[in-house]
Amino acid sequence: MLKFDHVSKIYKKGKRAVDDLTFEIEQGEFIVLIGPSGCGKTTTMKMINRLIEPTEGNIYLNGENILDIDPVKLRRKIGYVIQQIGLFPHMTIEQNISLVPRLLKWPEEKRRERAKSLLTLVDMTPDFLDRFPFELSGGQQQRIGVLRALAADQPLILMDEPFGALDPITRDSLQSEFKKLQQKLGKTIVFVTHDMDEALKLADRIAIMKEGRLIQFDTPDEILRNPANTFVEEFIGKERLAQARPHIQTVDQIMNQAPVAVNGDVSLTDAIKIMKNRRVDTLLVIDEERKLEGYIDVENIDINRKKAKVVSEIVQRDIYAVKTGTLVRDTIRKFLNKGIKYVPVVDDEHHLVGIVTRANLVDVVYDSIWGEGNGVENGVHS
Incomplete structure (x- = not known):
């Protein structure tokens, strides 16, 4: 899809x-x-x-050198979203x-249908x-900025800190929303951020850079488990590294x-x-196929x-659920940000397969911080 081949950008006085x-992006x-x-x-x-413009090297998009493509035509093939979306x-x-x-x-009719x-x-x-x-609202405007980048159905979208100006709650919601959208549409995304939590949540792979050079380019889990050097360790932070337990990664576990x-009908x-x-x-x-429909609680009853006579x-x-394979660290973040007590786990067809409660997470958090290894490793779930 996208290939960088010994690419450099050199400014005046030789600054690189x-x-x-x-590197290559699939x-x-x-x-x-x-x-x-x-x-x-x-x-x-x-x-x-x-x-x-690159000073040295070549960049290839679907095998074609971008330097051989008219810049205006190139940009119409690529979606672009920035922090100040400029509607x-x-x-x-x-x-x-x-x-x-x-x-x-x-x-005109095709444009309107696409927008709708x-x-x-x-x-x-x-x-x-x-x-x-x-x-x-600010969050709605940012959604429109993202949709504008998707409107012409370009396969590649560039995003430069698109959620950086939003409040934490709106930002978290949009991150989750956009990740689902990207997976559904199969778009290739190159996303710039300075927020490591955002990178860990969204990325299939993270490119960590320092002074113009690529220091490590790998999956979030691999970077957390095996930082390339002390710079990466310090950039990630000790708290995140402490939570990177290779034996407990997803909610399924x-x-x-x-x-x-x-x-x-009960x-x-x-x-x-x-x-x-x-x-x-x-x-x-x-429902009858075990698809999650919602919940009832004591107060509601x-x-x-x-x-009312029956549950339906x-x-x-309005229930928040996560899919199988969701990372535990993302689920912990949801518990903290949303103040919820539990999260149902569903498969791709929305069948209920499990539930994660705060009690389930206690052992994970304690073991991450103090390394006790009690509870989860022994198969004990509260």
């Missing part, structure tokens, strides 16, 4: 902003460039769409999203199409595989009995028991 970079990968200020990460990214205030949301398709002379379908990907309704940027769950009376017998205050709700009448559907 980027020094002899050689189709559909999410690559994060990270390093201290001035390490060359943004310069590296901008050379891909020739906002900055045009006098244009509607539809016009902002459809900017590149219009330049590519797509028919993209909005649904980020849980925004079609009525947003006729609004203007000032009518949107710590989840309770028999969560307490009921079907929607009566509230029986639901209360199950809660009492299993000593829980919440029940997950599943107490409020509705006089006017009061099920709460």
Whole structure:
């Protein structure tokens, strides 16, 4: 997909902003460039769409040398999102999203349909199409900036700290949203950030840079387990390294595989009995195929028991769940940020396969910090 072949960027007086970079990125990968200020990460990214021209070496996009492609045509093949997204205030949301398709002379109806379908990907309704940027929140504007980069269906998207200006809660939500979107659409992403937690959460592989050189280029887990040198160790931080236990990586390894769950046709009376017998205050709700539908809890039952008879009448559907294979460290972050008590685990078809509770995580956290090795290693899950 994308190949750097001994690429350097040299400025006046011989300063090497980027020094002899050689690496390859596969189709559909999410690559994060990270390093201290001035390490060359943004310069590296901008050379891909020739906002900055390489001094030495070559960059190949799908086997074609980008220096042989007209810069304007090249940029129309590549999506680009920056921190200050720069929506045009006098244009509607539809016009902002459809900017590149219009330049590519797509028919008006095709542009509108594309904009409408993209909005649904980020849980925004079609009525947003006729609004203007000032009518949107910061998080919504950032979503539109991302959609604009996706509008012409370019296979490669460049992103320069796109979530850096957002508040932590909105930022966390958008990170999760965008990672799911990238996986669904199969786009290749080159993403610049200075935030190691963001890199660990989003990346398939992380390129750590220092003084224009590539120090380590590997998966998040491999970098956490085997930092290339002391610079990488210090850049990652001791706390993150302490949590990088090779034997506990995903929620599958710590989840309770028999969560307490009921079907929607169970009566509230029986639901209360199950809660009492299993000593829980919440029940997950599943359908006949064991797909997760939501949950009910004691408070919900107490409020509705006089006017409802079965679980399906009061099920709460706004439930946060994670997929099998999700990293434990990401789940821990969700517990801390959202203040939740548990997280259901589902497979790709949304079948309920387990649950992670705060108690499940206690041993993982304690072992990460003090190395006791009790609980999880012995198969004991609270």
